[in-house]
Amino acid sequence: MSDKTMSDTTFIQEKSTLTAIERQYILLTQNGLPIIEQPYHYIAEEMEISVKEVLALTNDMLERGIIRRIAAVPNHYKLGYQYNGMTVWDIDDEQAEKFGDAVGRLPFVSHCYLRPRHLPQWNYNLFAMVHGKKPEEIAKYRGQIKELLKEALVKRNHDSGQQVLTQSNDMLTSTAILKKTGLRLKK
Amino acid sequence: MDNVTVEQKAKNTSTLSASKEKICHEIADLSTLDKSLINLLQHGLPVCERPFEQIANELGSTEAEVILHLNQLKSSRVLSRFGPMFDAVYLGGAFTLAALAVPEEDFDKVTEQVNAFEQIAHNYRRTHRFNMWFVIATEEADEIERVINAIEEKTGLSVLNTPKLKEFYVGLYLPV
Numbered sequence: 001m002s003d004k005t006m007s008d009t010t011f012i013q014e015k016s017t018l019t020a021i022e023r024q025y026i027l028l029t030q031n032g033l034p035i036i037e038q039p040y041h042y043i044a045e046e047m048e049i050s051v052k053e054v055l056a057l058t059n060d061m062l063e064r065g066i067i068r069r070i071a072a073v074p075n076h077y078k079l080g081y082q083y084n085g086m087t088v089w090d091i092d093d094e095q096a097e098k099f100g101d102a103v104g105r106l107p108f109v110s111h112c113y114l115r116p117r118h119l120p121q122w123n124y125n126l127f128a129m130v131h132g133k134k135p136e137e138i139a140k141y142r143g144q145i146k147e148l149l150k151e152a153l154v155k156r157n158h159d160s161g162q163q164v165l166t167q168s169n170d171m172l173t174s175t176a177i178l179k180k181t182g183l184r185l186k187k
Numbered sequence: 188m189d190n191v192t193v194e195q196k197a198k199n200t201s202t203l204s205a206s207k208e209k210i211c212h213e214i215a216d217l218s219t220l221d222k223s224l225i226n227l228l229q230h231g232l233p234v235c236e237r238p239f240e241q242i243a244n245e246l247g248s249t250e251a252e253v254i255l256h257l258n259q260l261k262s263s264r265v266l267s268r269f270g271p272m273f274d275a276v277y278l279g280g281a282f283t284l285a286a287l288a289v290p291e292e293d294f295d296k297v298t299e300q301v302n303a304f305e306q307i308a309h310n311y312r313r314t315h316r317f318n319m320w321f322v323i324a325t326e327e328a329d330e331i332e333r334v335i336n337a338i339e340e341k342t343g344l345s346v347l348n349t350p351k352l353k354e355f356y357v358g359l360y361l362p363v
Contacts, residue, residue, distance in 0.1 A: 018277060026273055033270035035257045037250060038236060051236060058234050058271075066277045072228035072257070073268040078215040079225070079363050086313065086320070097353065104355030112357055115284065115349035122317070122347055127284075131361065170315065178310035178319070179302045184278065 021047070022066065025057060030184055033070070081131045085138040085171040087145055088124035090117070091152040096125060099152045103128045106148075108141045123156060123168065142171050215265045220248055220256055222363045225265070228257075229360055281328040282308075283350035285335065286317040287342065294318070300341045306334045317347055 018026070028046050033039045040058065044051045061067040076084065091099055096114050103126065104112035111129040128145060132138040146153075146169060153167035217225070223246050233241045239257075240250040260266045275282065289297045294312075301307055301321060310321035323334050335346045 022277075026271075026277070029271050030273065030278075031270070032268055033232075035239075035254055035261060035269060037239065037254065039232075039238065040234070040236065055234055055236075061271075062234070065274055068272040068274055069231040070234070070271045071231050071269075072225060072260075072266045073272070074225050074229065074361060074363075075264055075267045076361065078213070078263075078265045079361055080214045081361055082214075100353065100355045104357045107360060109357055112355040113284075113351040114353040114355075115351055118347055118349075122349070127349075172313040172315045172317075172320070174311040174313050176312040178298050178312055179307055179321070180309050 018066070021049075021057065022061065025061070026066075076131055080133045083132045083135055083138045083173065085130050085132075085142060085173045087128045087130060087142050087169065087171045089126040089128070089145070089149055089169045090123045090154045090156065090167065091126050091149055092154055093125070095152045099149055100126055102148055103145055106141075106145065108132070109145075123154075123158075124170065138171070138173070142169075145169075215263065217265070217363060218256070220246065220252065221260060221265070224253065224256055224260070225363050226360075228269075280324055280326045281331050282325075283323050283331050283348055285321055285323055285338075285349065286347040287319045287338075287344045288316045288347075289319050289342075289344065297342050297344070301338060304334055304338065306330070 024047055025043070028043060034042055036042065038051075040054045041051050044054045047054070049057075058067065058070070062069070076082075100112060100114055103109060106128075108130050109128045110131055111127070113127045114125055115127055117123050117125050126149075130138050130141040130145075132141060149169075153169070155165035155167055157163065157165055158168060224242070227242060227245065232238045235241060237250065239253045243250045243253045246253070257266070257269065261269055287297065287301070297319065298310070298312075301319065302310055304323075306323050306325050308322045308324040310319065312318060313320050323331055325331050325334060331350075335348055338344075339346055
């Protein structure tokens with residue numbers, strides 16, 4: 001078990017360097033693109049470069065993963081996806097990457113991360129967020145993830161009074177948004 | 188541990204103070220074109236001089252119609268965002284997901300204490316003994332620990348820190 005090495009580490013995000021022109025692109029578009037006939041012309045004018053350069057820069061940033069995609073992000077709730085569940089799983093560290101990758105590929109999973117356990121109060125190391133239109137729907141998704149992970153779930157003694165080893169998982173549903181702000185590149 | 192279900196939702200929601208944003212939004216009334224646009228544009232906007240013309244051609248519509256409908260979806264907040272989605276790594280700074288197990292009677296007070304930190308980007312109430320889950324976003328990595336310590340001092344509760352160790356590729360698609 002690699003718990004010890006994982007549990008106290010604060011994840012240090014590698015500083016990724018951007019060129020001046022990439023920073024300028026992010027600062028200009030991080031609040032969104034105007035929905036007009038020629039949105040890339042708008043960027044070109046603002047940045048005082050050619051449209052050809054904007055298209056090349058955009059493609060380059062897409063290829064390098066700086067831009068994940070240029071997309072419309074729907075409000076889950078307004079589309080009827082009123083329910084979300086943060087499913088959490090106690091899976092074998094040796095197999096965590098393989099199974100985490102498989103869970104991330106499920107179409108109803110929006111985020112999937114490995115995170116450190118904090119035994120004894122928190123034994124879950126795989127987090128997968130699911131979304132649905134009904135409570136039964138997210139319960140079904142949780143069941144599908146469980147089926148996928150059944151080989152990898154850790155058997156643990158959850159009750160010190162008894163010597164029984166059991167697997168565990170949970171689903172934390174959100175009942176209120178207490179705060180929500182966007183992440184922004186600072187000037 | 189397998190027994191926490193969304194049935195708890197109703198119970199927990201009823202204890203909220205009115206000032207918090209509750210999770211019950213009106214479901215939008217969408218036209219066929221709206222739905223097609225939402226489905227198609229979750230995957231990405233083409234990188235070309237007239238991207239909406241290309242979208243319109245794919246959907247058998249016109250560029251003007253597409254632009255009109257998208258702007259309406261944006262202003263009615265069916266779309267919360269339209270534009271490039273940047274990998275947070277490149278926006279700089281450090282992030283972590285953290286949680287607190289807040290006694291029910293202190294929940295509103297602790298919410299205020301935690302939300303008062305400008306480094307708290309998101310905060311959700313969730314069904315668990317750890318009932319408050321928030322994202323801490325800071326400009327420098329070492330600031331994360333300082334914020335956690337300050338939250339612990341302020342609330343008298345111990346913070347469960349679960350920074351991501353590995354992120355898996357996801358392709359969320361919410362069909363309408």
